[in-house]
Amino acid sequence: MNHPGDPPPMAIPVSTYRLQLNKHCRFSRAADYTDYLHRLGISHCYASPYLKARPGSTHGYDIVDHNALNPEIGDDADFNHFISRLRRFGMGLICDIVPNHMGVMGADNAWWLDVLENGPASCYAPFFDIDWHPVKKQLNNKILIPILGDQYGNILEKRQLKLVFSAERGEFSVYYFQHRFPLDPQTYSFILSSQHQQLLNFFDTDDPVLLEYQTLDNSFSKLSPHSEVSMEATDERNRDKEVFKNQLARLCADHPSLIQFIKLRMADINREISDRGQLHALLEQQAYRLAYWHVAGDEINYRRFFDINDLAGLRIEDDAVFEASHRLILRLIAERKIQGLRIDHADGLYDPVAYYRRLNDINTTSGLTASPLYVIAEKIVANYEYLDSDWPIHGTTGYEFAAIVTGVMLDGAAEKAMTRIYSDFIGRHQDFDEIVYQAKKYVITTLLAGELTVLANQLSRIAETSSKTRDYTLNALRDALSETVACFPVYRTYINSYTVRKEDAQYIAWSIEQAKQRSRAADKTVFDFIRAVLMLQAASSNVPRDALLKFVMKFQQYTAPVMAKGSEDTALYEYHRLISLNEVGADPRHFGYSVNAFHHFNQERVKKWPHSLLCLSSHDSKRSADVRARINVLSEMPQQWRAAVYRWRDLNRERKKNSAQMIISRNDEYLFYQTLIGTWPLRTPNETALNDYRERIANYMIKAVREAKQYSSWLNPNEDYEQAIRRFTDRCLEAPGNTSFFQDFSEFERRIRPAGLYNALAQTLLHLTSPGVPDIYQGNELWQFALVDPDNRKPVDFACHAQLLNELEKQMLNNRQALLTELLDTIEDGRIKLFVVMQTLAYRNRQAALFRDGDYLKIESQGSLADHLLAFARKNGDCYCLIVVPRLTLSLLAPDSLRLPAAVWRDTWLLLPPEAPVHYQELFCRKELQAEAWQGKLRLSAEQLFQDFPVAVLTSPGLDQQTET
Template identity: 65%
Template sequence: MMIESTAGYPLPRESEEQPSETALRRQKAAIPVSTYRLQLNKGFTFAKATRLVPYLRRLGISHCYVSPYLKARPGSTHGYDIVDHGAINPEIGSAEAFDRFVAELQRHGMGLIADIVPNHMGVMGSDNLWWQDVLENGQASGYADFFDIEWHPVNQALQNKLLIPVLGGLYGEILEQRQLTLEFDATLGEFGIYYFQHRFPVDPQTYPLILNSQHAQLTKAFAPDDPVFPEYQTLDNSFSKLPPSTETTEEKKEERRRDKEVFKKHLARLCADNPPILRFIADRVAEINRSGGENGEMHALLEKQVYRLAYWRVAGDEINYRRFFDINDLAGLRIEDEKVFDTTHQLILSQLGQGKIQGLRIDHADGLYDPVAYYERLNKKMAAILSNIEAEPKDMPPVYVVAEKIVANYEYLSSDWPIHGTTGYEFANIVNGVFIDGNAEAQLTRCYGRFARKRQDFGELVYQSKKRVMTTLMGGELSVLANQLGKIANANPKTRDYTLNALREALSEVVACFPVYRTYINGNSIGKKDSQYINWAVEQARQRSRAADKTVFEFIRNILLLEQHSPVSERERLKFAMKLQQYTAPVMAKGYEDTACYRYNRLISVNEVGGDPGHLGYSVNAFHYFNQERLKKWPHSMLSLSTHDSKHSADARARINVLSEIPQQWQEVVLRWRKLTKRPKSKAGRTAIVWDDEYLFYQVLIGTWPLTPMDETTLKDYRERIRAYMIKAVREAKLYTSWIDPNEEYEQAVDAFVCRCLDTNTNPMFLREFTEFEKRIRTPGLLNALAQTVLQLTSPGMPDIYQGCELWQFTLVDPDNRRPPDFDRRHQAMERLEAMLAKPDQNRLQLLRSLLASMEDGRIKLFVVMQTLRFRLRHAALFQTGDYLKINIQGSGAEHLLAFARKDRNHFVIIVVPRLIAALYIDKAEPPGGFWNGTRLELPPAAPEEYRDLFGQCRASTVRAEDQLQLCLPSSFGLFPFAIMSTPPESAP
């Protein structure tokens, strides 16, 4: 089978059989039956999560899966900006509150999956003690090696310095405006420079610039024979003789660490015992704070520090510490260092050893220097704690472990990774594609081109977006890499004529052409796929390059494939190759996900993390193929539909997907809306909102429009959500405005357009026509959402429900999708459903009719989720290790159904869902029950003959036709077109 990427990069998805011992190793850990993701923060604490546990268990969940809960920056809504790996976030709760949460889970027979962040930490501010220590002591800090810092960058002005891009304006202007202030903490005997909430410690070796023991004011304050004055002078001199911040020998670093603290305490004591000294220091601090400009003492003091404060815009060009993407406040950790690993994982491993955690989600796997080595080390540590055994490097983890890893549709996760799978982006995209009519691709492309008045190739757009990211956001990291490559080139007479600029430009081309997020080279043995990706990228870069000498690309290829003979050690060349791998991933993420996906709006339901906007739709056969491959290679990989990183929730995508089934109607209505929402021109005469952004806006409304009528208050709330989203979207697109260079005029125009469209007084005709269209496509959209939910909960893998998604969730990218759900409403809906299901005389068809008649309240989705999760919980082995069988379909409805079976020694279960059914429901008064008559499923010869449907509780029987065992759809299918048919017949609880 050949899958093609948007960049035109073809790779066969080979059927790589794994050794049987590998398959066995994957069975060691206790695998969750299902998980429920909760976003913890100060608005949703451990206490609230604890109260939710009984509800989750009744829903059918086996494990609670929570966002990071270690101490993060105050006010963090997500927990990924950790500042202390050794403490629980006090905003979420205490250690005791965490223990109560764990105890409640265990009381209900449930486990806990923790989300951990090994790649980076929150910095700036004043709360990360490791970062503060680095700012104070530079390379002499005991934590200097914890962070990924280039102390010797190309810019000579930054030699042995750390660039801190935090200022809101140019450094000279900030200095003259006296926005930087020196402060003295008399109780600790230490100095710090402050800029709003940010603290920058002063290097103790430079304290004499402040203490100034020769100052005339001091001689007036003390008598000639006062012993305090010489004591103060001696201390001043002692600070100046500390080992410098550039010291890297352990002996000298320890001497500095010990002595500076002794001297600080000495200074604090002198100040406490001698008010004149405290007054003098206060005067000196005030004197320095009054000095502005380049000739002032503040500037002189700052020039002597191990950091250089800079305008935040400087980061894109000169930053010399690795960040999480382009976020200056998140600094990369050198987790490959065992000391760093042990320190950052101590609390989490302790909780694992105490049985409080049963699994881990590893955030941002592609940011790690060597992911495979990281997982091997993690597994070894966990095995030692849990079993007191020495694990083999390739052993699978003793608890459930998944990695947040984006896999392209032509890429395989290597079987070398000793984990249970990924967090499921690839599943979300393949299942989404099943509900898109690929036959409409050409027509949707024409509609988009006609409306947006432009044509563009998505692969080219990705290339250009990645180039833009490297130019504006991540140029500093590229310069560091070019400098490292330049050192390798200069060591060889054959390559030393490659200039730094030539190397940098060539590297930029290679990265822009990279077809996957990254490769995983970590030694002399280079995998076939990694070699293919590198060769592809280098060749595409060579063809695109306008350089006069293109031999530089062969040099880069040889370095990356470790084939270049050089005086530079093999270790240094490998280090460069591995550092480049850490760079291609964030460039792809920022260029592809956070730029191109906001610029190409043909059908935004495919503009997702790991999605492929250049390709519309997947066939049923492709869906079966991916499921079979997952069962073979990663049977316990997580299955996700919505996550905290989704750009559009699964339910929103399901409704947008209906547009692919009615492309002509969509074109007509969207062109009509353009006329109804005429936009005024800007002062420059340019259209206020560009056509592309308007096209995006209409699709956003289709996906997120509330199902219940809105009054003025709820309409206002909805309008605010869409306003916020549209501003974020146009900034991410980076065409007419951006995060680093906001265009206020354009953003106001976009905002005004949204407000006009969503105002009943300003544009009632548009709202009336829009709501009429949305209601026409609503039912097939909601049925799409139910169908993909059934597929998620029954396909090979481990399903995760994102918080609140057991009812309808029509959310957009964060922060919209991180708003806390109304769990009281969900609990009440469950109570009502359970009461109805418990009635002895309950007619199941009547219940289905009732749920269908009130689809807007979401109980129908809760019913599907509850019934399926509970069924899965009762038959966990079937869904975790059972076979997956593709089911062929015959009859009039064959093209509109997807069916498969799960089978083990004791059970045979058939799952059937509808797809591409808009024509059956749009403008139809009644469900198309008769349409499915005559549609039959072709079963294997040894399949059972009698079944009962989980949802409708109707029996379904088989018939034989020409030696083919065929199953008729249950009678309830015409009303409720979903079925989970099991044998022996089972009644749902």
């Protein structure tokens, strides 16, 4: 047994709690609430990245130093105090790490600044995925830096680029606001101008200081150029430049007259602001080219995190890069301060599987920890995709689980009706397949066109090696690649050797066939060539197999961000049939899942990935689980929904217009109404709360239309349309007495609210008891009706949550039955969800082996409401636990009632296998229940089961002896 003060020995967490660490939630604050999390039942904190990130970062993914803690979160002492608090309660820590990229630009990433200063000659140049020899000859041995807010020439004329000298460090840089661009030391001579006539105003011609200055100037000019990359040249350059800079700093410190002269020179250079001026001439000599940010999509020559220019991709497959970027994390693992890792954006890595194996090998062969490291990967899995069970990880972050739970809690029979309502309301049919395809094409041709160009150039070089393929032009290859990527059915394949998995071959064949059908190319044999290359079967004997494999692995790195930006960040914001299905890892084409599909999913998880994380809400969610649960109710009432949205359209017709007569689209209006359904305040808001809610919804709607890229976008915001969105939102959500819509909508929402809350409660219990490790996103132990970030990353009032937990613990001791009644009568305050979480996790901790290693048994139901029940059992040896939740409860609830009466279940039963126990105790109400024999089986009355509480966990008496609070 683990003792307080010891790090937890278990590799598999019982449960995790995601904490968003930033300047609002520091290590010290997290340490203060470890007691609360322990009493909640959490075994491991699961922290967002806490290595040094860009100042002000709310998420921590823009890391600028992998080997330092983020000072905004805390120092070493703060971190160690947090760890000691976790250990005090026998808890562990899972860290979210970011191996794929780093935050660049600014002035705080030493690796990146060194690359800017020294170009290919930098010792950190191999760390970043940079194409130093792109097609555009002007960028040879240069990095394109798309940072400027206007055309380069205009920025020069506005004097927004400033040459600056650090006398203390002997360094020159150009600044663009907060962004620092170090100058190549070989070009310092351009500024130092040691033969300049004005120097004689400060020194005599034979002054030793002047002679030393002139010698130093000459030394800088003789440094090897940044394009010289031989080991001898780079070592000499990197050694000598630092010596010379230190010498310049010493000279300036000892002789202020030198600083005066250098300032005069810089004033001269900064004064000439045309493309014939000295500043431009100086910048042209650097290892980078400053450019308007709009050119990034076409010409950028470093790999990014998606299309974010200030997140540069790392070559983590390189041993030196891995070691340099994992030094601190590996030390913390060795010190047993970290028990698990979450690998962010694993599909962006050159070779994810090799990366997992390296982590696993380090952990198992070097004796870093006494037990295996718990490793999960952020990975989105398509419905028809399976992870390779040979991967040395414990599973994914669980997006697919959130999708199956959302799907089973809606009425799939309403698909046709909901499709027709949506199509009729917006006036056209929306085909999600076509939306995704077009969205991916948009991403390829605008946001990620530069990366496609790099791939096309590599493919062209391969084609040139054979007489049978050399006639494929660069444009033909580029167009064919674009079609293939746009048709790719999964995020990526995982080819990392000369053997191609069957699944990967199928995905490649599918994409090639679809691309052929869509292409208008005159010669479609180009697709056969691409297929042969992707399958490592190119016929030319002149093509080294290594070149083919390198191309395939770079291709795989490209399809993942295209899918993410096209599907997650575009298509999901354009298709609004039922937006609870529009979630990361979900597929809106699948309108719900049957109970049997839910069982099959869990049974497969037990076999293949029993310790994968289970997620309902995360920092990446488009909508929190509770929002989705409320929206799902619409599937149970399609005709009432149709009547309502048409009524609201008529009521709000005049509210759509602004002074310019621009109106929001019907598609966005349909999104707006569903968003209100999912987020409407459970308590009547006062004026301040209503203003805050109105602002939240307006900000969300503007973000949504930018992501959809139909009427506005992040690249080209349409201010008129966004103003129409904001005005429509404000007018619809005016004070209750000022709008008939407000009153009509609130009455409609009030009728469906109880069913939505029952959905949310049911899926909470499924989350905590299904095979895998449940992860609770911060604050979601109570009702949480959050939208996409930044709405879902707001600080949590842990003090309030802890007080509610204290009160529940006291009330359970005094009168459990009275508490259950109160929780049901006040279901809207969220304490009922907190109660279910704390009670279920307490049981899960006591029976950790049952949930870690136990089987999953499907439980059948019988009777008039059989389709409204979902039940399964967990079994491990003699330990047996039965979980039962209701679904599709709208029709079972009496009007204006928050209670789901037990009497509705009068003729509905659970059918148990013969080997199941006869006697049970219900976890929440502590009631004893007994199954009865029926036709060779055992059965339990659903009416008896739900007499006192709307969800149930039945435990085997005698096997759960530990008394709980």
